[in-house]
Amino acid sequence: EADIYQTPRYLVIGTGKKITLECSQTMGHDKMYWYQQDPGMELHLIHYSYGVNSTEKGDLSSESTVSRIRTEHFPLTLESARPSHTSQYLCASKASVPEETQYFGPGTRLLVL
Amino acid sequence: AQSVTQLGSHVSVSEGALVLLRCNYSSSVPPYLFWYVQYPNQGLQLLLKYTSAATLVKGINGFEAEFKKSETSFHLTKPSAHMSDAAEYFCAVSPMNRDDKIIFGKGTRLHILP
Secondary structure, three states, rough: OOOOOOOOOOEEOOOOOOOOEEEEOOOOOEEEEEEEEEEOOOOOEEEEEEEEEEEOOOOOOOOOOEEEEOOOOEEEEEEOHHHHHHHOOOOEEEEOOOOOOOOOOOOOOEEEE | OOEEEEEEEEEEEEEOOEEEEEEEEEOOOOOOEEEEEOOOOEEEEEEEEEEOOOOEOOOHHHEEEEOOOOOEEEEEEEEEOOHHHHHEEEEEEEHHHHOOOOEEEOEEEEEEEE
16 A cells, blocks of 8 residues: 555635645655646646655646655645646655556645636 | 557446456557556556566456557456446556656546446
């Protein structure tokens, strides 16, 4: 059983608000990821990190930012939420050993009004 | 570059019938291949993965998939569907030398008919 947690699970917020989506894992994984998933669509990688103080943008451009100050914690922040940010955000983590599995959190469903 | 095509965004099978979800991939380097399942309001759970060992891969919940390089396919099968198999299934590919850069297909929603 993977130990990766995301909060909140659901968030409804107004345009212009600053939001932070939390992601934590207790497996000691170095690699962490954020994906965006629209209904009926594939997952797109928006951010990833290979360890503390390492952050990179993914394949899909995103206005969000991330930080990695602690190994277990990889929060995603939107400074000013817009309706176009409405989506599901999935966090994942993976050990650095090759062929190891990428484990996913339960996701955060974000609705921006 | 890698890409994944899942044939059929929705598949319906009767309970007890064979489940077959199709996946074709494109990869410029030897690939790792994955099948993930997503239940409503949950994250993705790994069903099985191919990492260049046996071409027939067995996963959890009775699912298996066969890597066919000549057909660039990695179809998912289960001999007998259960109601609990109703979910969204994602095929994914990554290059062997960058096994964390996973590219996902658009998913296939599996419906189980009583």
